[in-house]
């Protein structure tokens with residue numbers, strides 16, 4: 001076991017897969033000379049050279065499309081968005097070209113590509129630079145959406161994503177890049193679509209992922225278990241699509257209560273989808289309606305007090321937990 | 329100002345066509361205000377009072393002063409990217425409200441909603457700082473469209489970086505402006521880098537002004553360290569736009585003396601200390617000061633007085649911003665859909 005930061009874990013995954021497969025390359029803004037806007041690709045230019053670590057102009061639609069085209073004819077691109085917010089400029093390439101190519105071409109062309117970069121809010125970045133877009137991309141058939149919450153998962157899931165023959169939306173978190181964690185020595189991968197029980201418990205289940213799980217939910221659970229004298233089970237689905245519904249349904253059959261905490265907006269959010277699936281598959285096991293904690297249904301403001309108020313936080317989680325437990 | 333009034337200005341100098349001493353000094357003050365204002369921003373950022381991304385304009389001040397304060401009428405429009413403090417100040421947006429915005433206060437230009445990258449001000453037709461590269465450029469064409477639609481004699485100034493000329497929105501917006509003859513002046517502030525990427529590494533065409541040729545828009549290169557040249561070129565483009573609705577593209581060659589944003593060092597991976605130091609030799613504020621002195625419009629004494637005056641303004645901004653309240657909680661849900669503000 002080695003302790004590494006999240007940025008190092010991701011860097012290792014890219015590096016190892018580049019060594020394993022000559023078709024893999026990394027392309028994006030500031031990934032080469034500058035060593036990555038968030039230093040994720042540190043050292044990769046020096047090791048692999050400018051043929052495989054490629055700086056682009058600010059041209060998201062262009063270089064995302066270059067990635068899709070190259071993938072159609074046999075390469076395996078990793079396309080970095082400096083942040084996922086900028087993927088909206090390349091939305092057409094991702095949702096029309098990458099997601100639909102295999103189906104639309106009747107199986108003629110598949111698109112083995114990883115789009116990756118940080119998503120979600122950081123601190124004070126304002127409305128256009130703070131968006132949690134997982135539910136948006138998960139909406140499109142043909143895309144898989146992966147969101148690690150820790151270093152070990154990030155490395156294992158990214159390696160699997162690079163080897164996957166489908167377009168992958170791999171969403172990291174800027175505020176997690178410095179987070180440290182253990183990773184296994186040597187080669188390992190983690191399958192997509194398999195969630196993990198982060199913590200066992202009996203009285204209710206909380207599902208959450210990525211930074212919201214790592215930075216908000218796990219801390220809230222510590223506080224609330226003490227405060228309310230309850231035992232909480234925590235599940236990290238790790239991939240948003242395919243979603244490990246079986247794991248969540250099994251947990252709810254045991255705890256009879258479910259709270260989903262996500263950073264995205266409420267309308268058509270990932271939590272709405274999970275809630276539907278659990279309600280239809282485990283209705284008889286539920287002792288309370290499923291509760292969701294999300295960001296408020298507003299563009300995220302800059303001011304610190306409003307930003308904090310909008311995003312999922314301990315108070316909102318406490319309210320939801322008390323509600324499913326009928327504590328007032 | 330009084331104390332230097334005794335100095336007689338030279339007459340009819342070609343560099344200062346028809347510009348009064350008062351006008352020129354107001355430009356000097358405007359540039360100095362932007363510089364000192366942002367030095368304060370850097371300090372406040374270091375103290376954790378300004379959050380998020382903060383991009384400073386140090387070195388580029390002549391562009392906003394010459395193009396906006398110099399060449400525009402008050403009812404003309406300005407739209408820009410995220411490096412927007414200087415342009416807002418030159419447009420007449422209250423610097424107190426700008427600083428309050430940076431501190432996330434309710435008295436800020438957007439009530440704390442936008443922060444540094446999103447200064448907006450309806451009263452001065454300042455249509456915003458925008459943070460997605462290139463996203464605002466089509467809006468400028470839209471403003472030009474509205475001006476022409478109404479038959480007005482106004483122009484829209486649209487600022488962007490060199491890096492922004494590589495994104496699709498730039499090309500679509502220019503084509504539309506060229507095709508429909510929209511009264512927009514597109515200003516590329518070519519400071520040589522987009523974050524750490526030099527123009528040579530990002531654009532197939534190095535002379536960015538040539539990109540206008542594809543869209544049948546006339547273009548020119550302008551020395552961005554010379555506020556007088558900027559004024560003249562933008563004024564000429566604005567006059568033409570008012571008369572014929574013709575758009576113009578100006579490539580203004582400038583340089584940022586600081587890092588891209590607060591987290592980027594001044595020099596390092598992508599540019600050397602020597603390069604930055606040599607560029608600092610042509611500081612636009614010092615250059616204008618020297619010209620004014622040579623023309624006999626001011627003496628050294630003026631510089632001290634201006635510093636004092638500006639220092640006081642910046643102090644007032646800080647005091648105002650620090651003493652302003654945070655946005656109230658219910659502000660979070662306001663202005664998502666337009667219903668008036670119910671006030």
Ligand SMILES: Cc1ncc(C[n+]2csc(CCOP(=O)(O)OP(=O)(O)O)c2C)c(N)n1
Pocket residue numbers: 029058060082086089411459460461462488489490491492493517519521522523588
């Ligand atoms: C679509 C998009 N991609 C990437 C970014 C991240 N980004 C912010 S500023 C910047 C560099 C822009 O450089 P330039 O246009 O030259 O303007 P300057 O910062 O030099 O004023 C980049 C890549 C962004 N904001 N939007």
Ligand SMILES: [Mg+2]
Pocket residue numbers: 489490491517518519520521522523
């Ligand atoms: Mg630039």
